[in-house]
Structures are given as C-alpha cells and as structure tokens.
Amino acid sequence: MAAVATTATRTTETKRKSIFDLVFFSRNPKRAKPSIIAESSVNKIMSNNSSINGVGGGGGANVKKSKPPSLDKSRKKEVKQRLNAEASKEIRPLAVGTMAMMVSALSNQALPKLLGKLLDEKSSPLDKMTCGVEGACSVTRGDSVSASKALAFVVIGGGFASFLRTTLLNRAQDNIAQRLRAKLFSAILTDRDMQWFVSGEGVSAGKDCSNINGNKEDPTAGKAEAVSETSPSPSSPGAVGSILTEDVNRASEAVTTVFANILRSCSSCAFATYHMLSLNPQLFGISVSIIPVVGAAAVVLNKFVKKATARQRLCAEQAASFAEERISHIETVKLANREKDEVEKYLQLQEECVQLGRKVSSAKGVFMGFMFAASGGALYMVFNAGGKAVADGRMTSGELTSFATYSFLLGLGTSGIFKALGELTQGLVSADRVYSLMDGVPDSKPGNAPKEQSRISSSESVESISLDNVSFSYTSSPDKTVLNNISLNLQRGKVIALVGENGSGKTSLASVIAGLYRPQGGTISLQPSGMDFNELDRQSQASLIQVVPQHPALFDTTIKSNVTYSNPNATDDDIQKALLVANCNDFISKLDDGLDFRVGRNGMRLSGGQRQRLALARALLSSPCVLILDEPSSALDAEGESAVKDAVRACREGDSGQPIGLLLITHKHQTLHVADLVVVLKEGKIVETGTYSELSKDKGSALCELMSELV
Numbered sequence: 001m002a003a004v005a006t007t008a009t010r011t012t013e014t015k016r017k018s019i020f021d022l023v024f025f026s027r028n029p030k031r032a033k034p035s036i037i038a039e040s041s042v043n044k045i046m047s048n049n050s051s052i053n054g055v056g057g058g059g060g061a062n063v064k065k066s067k068p069p070s071l072d073k074s075r076k077k078e079v080k081q082r083l084n085a086e087a088s089k090e091i092r093p094l095a096v097g098t099m100a101m102m103v104s105a106l107s108n109q110a111l112p113k114l115l116g117k118l119l120d121e122k123s124s125p126l127d128k129m130t131c132g133v134e135g136a137c138s139v140t141r142g143d144s145v146s147a148s149k150a151l152a153f154v155v156i157g158g159g160f161a162s163f164l165r166t167t168l169l170n171r172a173q174d175n176i177a178q179r180l181r182a183k184l185f186s187a188i189l190t191d192r193d194m195q196w197f198v199s200g201e202g203v204s205a206g207k208d209c210s211n212i213n214g215n216k217e218d219p220t221a222g223k224a225e226a227v228s229e230t231s232p233s234p235s236s237p238g239a240v241g242s243i244l245t246e247d248v249n250r251a252s253e254a255v256t257t258v259f260a261n262i263l264r265s266c267s268s269c270a271f272a273t274y275h276m277l278s279l280n281p282q283l284f285g286i287s288v289s290i291i292p293v294v295g296a297a298a299v300v301l302n303k304f305v306k307k308a309t310a311r312q313r314l315c316a317e318q319a320a321s322f323a324e325e326r327i328s329h330i331e332t333v334k335l336a337n338r339e340k341d342e343v344e345k346y347l348q349l350q351e352e353c354v355q356l357g358r359k360v361s362s363a364k365g366v367f368m369g370f371m372f373a374a375s376g377g378a379l380y381m382v383f384n385a386g387g388k389a390v391a392d393g394r395m396t397s398g399e400l401t402s403f404a405t406y407s408f409l410l411g412l413g414t415s416g417i418f419k420a421l422g423e424l425t426q427g428l429v430s431a432d433r434v435y436s437l438m439d440g441v442p443d444s445k446p447g448n449a450p451k452e453q454s455r456i457s458s459s460e461s462v463e464s465i466s467l468d469n470v471s472f473s474y475t476s477s478p479d480k481t482v483l484n485n486i487s488l489n490l491q492r493g494k495v496i497a498l499v500g501e502n503g504s505g506k507t508s509l510a511s512v513i514a515g516l517y518r519p520q521g522g523t524i525s526l527q528p529s530g531m532d533f534n535e536l537d538r539q540s541q542a543s544l545i546q547v548v549p550q551h552p553a554l555f556d557t558t559i560k561s562n563v564t565y566s567n568p569n570a571t572d573d574d575i576q577k578a579l580l581v582a583n584c585n586d587f588i589s590k591l592d593d594g595l596d597f598r599v600g601r602n603g604m605r606l607s608g609g610q611r612q613r614l615a616l617a618r619a620l621l622s623s624p625c626v627l628i629l630d631e632p633s634s635a636l637d638a639e640g641e642s643a644v645k646d647a648v649r650a651c652r653e654g655d656s657g658q659p660i661g662l663l664l665i666t667h668k669h670q671t672l673h674v675a676d677l678v679v680v681l682k683e684g685k686i687v688e689t690g691t692y693s694e695l696s697k698d699k700g701s702a703l704c705e706l707m708s709e710l711v
C-alpha cells in the first residue's frame with residue numbers, strides 16, 4: 001500500500017514538473033499570451049493533480065519543521081457550526097441522499113443472508129418428504145425461487161439507491177462549494193481594504209505562514225531559505241486560488257459525502273454486528289477481538305493526519321503562489337533566461353511537500369496493512385472455530401458463509417469509519433482556512449476601525465477636495481511614515497503637478513486621496529460641505545476621485561467593457577466623448593473589431609500608450625470631481641502626450657460636464673507648465689509649492705534641485 005502511495009506521489013510530481021516545464025519551455029512570451037489567460041487553470045491543474053494521492057496542493061520549503069496553524073477546541077466547534085449551517089441549506093438533497101445511502105447499505109447487508117440462504121437451498125438434497133395418514137409419501141425438491149426473487153429485488157433496489165445517493169450528495173456538495181466560493185470571493189473583493197492585499201497577511205489569515213519557509217534551528221533550512229527568498233507573499237492570487245479550489249472542495253466534502261460515508265459505515269457495523277450476534281455470539285467475540293487494537297492505531301493516525309494536513313495546505317498555498325507569480329511574470333523570467341532555475345526552485349518547493357505527502361501515505365499504508373493483517377487473523381480464527389461448529393452440526397455451512405461475509409462487512413465498515421474520520425479532520429482543517437480567509441484579520445489599528453459610512457447623492461455639489469495634515473504608513477511597515485502632514489486643495493478646473501524623487505510618496509498620496517488607503521492622521525474633506533471623505537462609502541468615493549495609475553490594468557475583455565468599467569450605465573454618446581477626449585479613436589478605428597476588440601490579459605494586445613489612453617477614457621467616463629494621472633507621460637509617445645494635453649483641457653473646461661480637478665504626477669519638466677501649481681514632495685513631506693515660472697526661475701528651489709534640466 002505504501003509502495004503504491006509512493007508511486008502515486010512520484011507520478012504526481014512528474015505531472016507537475018511536466019506542466020511547469022510546458023509553461024516555461026514550450027512557449028515564447030508572445031505566443032504564450034492567450035495561454036497565460038488560463039494561469040489560474042494551470043494553478044488548479046497543478047494543485048488538483050496533487051490531491052490524487054492526498055498529497056495536497058504543492059510545495060513549501062521546510063514544511064516538515066514548520067508549525068502548522070492549530071485548530072483548538074473552541075475554533076473547531078465554531079468551524080463545525082458554520083459548516084453545519086451551510087449544510088443545512090441543502091437539507092433536502094442531503095436527507096434523501098443519506099436515506100438512499102442507508103437503503104443501499106441495507107441492501108448490502110441483506111446480500112450475505114440471502115446468498116447464504118440460496119446456497120443452503122441449492123445444496124440441500126431431494127429435500128422434503130411429506131407422508132399422509134394413509135402412509136403415502138411424496139418428495140419435493142428444495143425451492144430456491146424465493147431467495148432468487150428477494151436477491152433480484154435487493155440488487156435492483158440497491159442499485160437505484162446508489163444512483164440517488166451519488167447524484168444527490170454530489171449535488172449538495174457542489175452547491176455548498178459554490179456558495180462558499182461566492183462568499184469567500186465577495187469577502188476578499190469587498191470587505192478587504194488595500195492594506196490587507198499589500199501587507200501579505202492575506203491567505204493564512206493571521207496565522208504565521210512565514211514559518212513554513214525557515215526554521216533557523218533546522219540544519220537543512222539553508223536550501224529552503226534560498227527558495228523562500230524568492231517566494232511570493234502568501235496573499236498572492238495563487239494562494240487565494242488554492243483555498244478557493246482545494247480547501248473549499250474538502251470542506252464541502254466533509255459535510256456531504258464524508259458525513260454520509262460515516263453514517264453508512266456506522267450502519268454497516270451495526271447491522272453486521274446484529275447479524276453476527278444472531279448467527280453465533282461466540283464467533284462474534286472472536287471476530288471483534290481486534291477492534292481495540294485497530295482503534296488505538298486509528299487515533300494515532302488521525303492525530304498525525306491532522307497535523308500533516310495543516311502543513312500540506314500551507315505548502316500548497318506557497319507552491320501555488322510561486323507558480324502563479326512566475327507565470328504572470330513570464331516575460332521577465334524568459335528575458336532573464338531563468339526558466340530552468342525557476343523550475344528547479346519549484347521542484348524544491350514541491351519536494352518538501354511531497355515528502356510530507358509520502359509520510360501521510362506511508363502512515364495510511366501501514367495502518368491499512370495492519371488492518372488487513374488483523375482482519376485476516378480474525379477471519380482465520382473465525383473459520384477455525386466456525387468449521388468445528390459446522391462439523392458439530394451447530395451451524396450450517398451457509399450460516400458460516402453468511403457470518404464470514406458479515407465479519408468482512410464489519411471490517412469494511414470499521415475501516416470506512418476511520419477513513420472518513422481522517423477525511424473529516426482534513427475537511428475541518430480546510431474549512432478553518434476558508435473561514436479564516438473569509439473573516440480576515442480584524443484591524444485594530446487606530447483610524448482603521450470600520451466606521452459608519454455615508455453616501456453622497458451627487459458629486460456635482462463638491463467643488464474641491466481638501467487634504468489637511470494627512471499622514472499615512474503602510475501596515476506592513478508601520479514605523480515608516482510614508483506621508484507626513486500633507487495639506488493640499490484639489491479644486492475643480494485647477495491642475496496641480498506633483499513632483500518628487502522616486503519613493504517620495506507620490507503614488508501613495510494618490511492612493512490615499514482615492515480612498516484606497518485610510519490615512520492614520522489628518523482629514524480629507526469635501527468642500528464646501530466639509531464632509532469627511534473617508535466616511536463615505538466606496539461608491540461615493542469612486543464617483544469623486546478617479547486615478548489613471550502608472551501601469552493601468554485592463555481586463556481580458558473588449559475595449560468597450562474596459563472603458564465602461566467605471567460607469568456601466570454610460571450611454572454610447574458618453575463613451576464616444578470620453579474616447580475622443582482621451583485620444584483613443586485613432587487606434588481603435590484601425591482595429592478590426594473596433595470597440596469590440598478583445599484587449600487580451602492585462603491589455604497585452606495593446607501598446608503601453610494605448611492602454612494608458614483607454615484608462616484615461618475609463619476615468620473620464622465617470623465624471624469625477626478630481627482626476628489623478630500618475631506618470632501620464634511615461635508610457636505615451638509624442639502623439640500620446642497631446643492626449644494628456646487634451647485631458648488637461650477637458651478637465652479645465654469640463655468637456656464631460658463640470659470642470660475636473662487634475663493632479664498630475666510627473667517626472668517630466670515639459671508637463672509642468674500646464675499646471676496652475678507645482679508641489680514638490682520629499683520623503684513624504686511637501687517641501688515646496690509655487691507656480692512653474694516662479695520655481696523654475698529660482699535656481700536654488702527644490703524643483704530645480706530635482707530636475708537638473710531646469711538649471
């Protein structure tokens with residue numbers, strides 16, 4: 001058994017390697033683009049294959065030495081309750097499916113008795129001799145028709161029950177999994193703020209996942225740490241994907257098929273016990289003498305499986321993250337010619353996990369081997385004692401056959417219970433991971449506690465957005481102040497250029513103004529009402545501020561869908577206007593499908609400048625109060641720069657309604673002259689403000705220090 005498991009593990013490892021090899025070596029980046037779309041599918045295939053032998057999703061360096069998240073009693077109770085509440089929504093298919101399972105179990109139980117009866121009937125000689133009072137006797141042959149009829153009934157009924165059981169329980173399982181996935185995805189997308197995504201707290205939901213990669217006391221940790229240096233954060237999409245697929249599957253299995261299997265196995269044991277006791281109580285005593293020993297072994301096994309499963313799941317998370325990140329950065333991997341290294345590192349990650357999987361497989365193998373030997377020994381004793389009983393005429397050979405079959409069913413039921421208990425444990429570990437991710441980590445930091453949110457009816461009444469002494473740090477580096485007492489007024493129709501060296505905090509400021517992060521100090525208010533921007537709901541915030549980031553993200557859908565992403569209710573006229581202002585029409589008219597052109601994953605079928613222009617159109621379409629263009633010129637060619645000028649004009653003059661305030665984050669001095677005000681940021685502080693002509697004339701200004709071209 002252990003050997004089989006090891007072979008299966010090897011096969012899985014080979015499969016994973018081939019998939020990884022295929023992705024990295026068989027495709028050039030250009031041709032790979034459409035295939036990368038299915039990156040999450042690759043992830044799924046890679047992690048799902050691993051579950052063939054229960055090895056879990058994948059790799060994780062030094063997993064065996066790491067401490068898995070513990071599932072204490074109160075948490076276990078809570079997880080069970082939540083899972084049961086989920087299962088109760090499928091009560092009908094679950095109840096009928098479980099009843100069908102019991103019927104099929106009953107049919108199985110009836111079979112040995114009927115078979116024994118059939119055997120006795122068939123093997124009896126010219127059986128009954130009936131003599132009348134006159135002395136006339138007649139002989140009748142043993143009739144096996146009744147046993148045959150009952151057998152046919154049981155076989156057909158049992159078959160139908162099996163069909164019902166499989167269909168209904170699987171349906172319930174799929175429904176539960178679907179609901180869990182939907183809730184989880186919704187929790188991740190709507191309930192988490194940006195700090196959660198960038199902090200790396202994500203998937204293991206507060207549990208120390210970093211430990212998985214390195215234990216300094218472990219002499220073998222060196223290799224693992226080398227891998228962990230390049231391992232992605234556990235909050236990567238790959239890790240989330242691993243929980244969304246494998247853990248959700250295991251959790252939903254636990255309350256459907258696994259639970260029903262436990263019931264079936266228990267009923268099997270109960271019925272087999274009843275029949276065996278009624279056939280021969282003495283033989284029953286011999287037959288069950290092995291149960292305490294097997295039970296003790298099962299308890300030990302279950303403890304081991306529980307710990308190993310938690311480690312395996314962390315391991316799967318890491319491997320999935322690693323694969324996902326390398327695949328999404330395939331161009332970088334290929335340009336640096338690091339395909340072989342990455343495959344090697346992936347295999348190292350896998351190796352740790354596979355070793356863990358082998359241990360579980362071996363433990364299960366030893367247990368099953370032990371079960372087999374113990375059952376064989378018990379059967380030997382049963383036949384020894386049973387043979388004597390038949391010889392003494394205390395039992396028929398048919399009854400002994402029935403008894404032996406029942407004792408086989410008892411063994412099967414017992415091992416079924418232990419197996420299902422193991423799966424239930426794995427399911428609870430997975431459910432804990434699902435719920436932990438769903439609940440997230442309560443953020444107790446000041447300023448981050450959830451507040452009651454208000455909604456504005458229209459952004460039109462807002463004239464400006466005012467920052468007053470705003471300070472901000474990322475939760476992953478709480479001691480580093482990224483923005484320090486920033487005060488700024490972003491007014492409709494006015495253009496502010498924000499400049500500063502790399503890392504001075506320009507992008508962070510844009511994100512804080514847009515409401516993606518909540519500042520720890522100061523206020524952002526709407527003028528003239530004075531409402532606190534951070535007390536508004538996301539819909540209101542998005543209607544007030546739009547950002548065109550340095551690297552705009554596009555979805556793998558049509559140009560039209562991408563542009564209307566910020567305002568799904570926009571009319572065709574609005575769309576055309578926004579595209580015109582953002583200077584998109586030229587390149588769109590050259591595409592075969594025009595607005596219906598599919599842009600590819602992350603807009604890979606478009607140039608950087610085209611992507612930026614579409615993002616600009618998208619931002620303008622929602623008619624914000626303030627637009628933030630981060631490094632607008634970096635991805636634009638000369639023609640594209642005129643689009644920025646158009647955007648400046650549109651914002652000032654209000655092409656799409658009211659004028660829009662514009663915050664231009666730029667490194668280019670050529671762009672500065674369009675601004676009403678230039679703001680210089682240094683180490684998170686505003687060190688200078690003034691008009692371009694004022695600041696550029698003063699050769700000792702912070703602006704001239706920053707832009708040597710001006711000196």
Ligand SMILES: Nc1ncnc2c1ncn2[C@@H]1O[C@H](COP(=O)(O)OP(=O)(O)OP(=O)(O)O)[C@@H](O)[C@H]1O
Nearest residue numbers: 198474476477482501502503504505506507508509
């Ligand atoms: N997610 C994050 N977690 C922790 N620190 C971060 C994060 N993002 C940025 N930082 C840090 O915040 C500081 C400001 O970064 P930011 O990206 O805002 O600068 P920037 O002025 O936009 O730089 P650039 O001009 O290079 O784009 C940097 O020191 C950076 O290391």
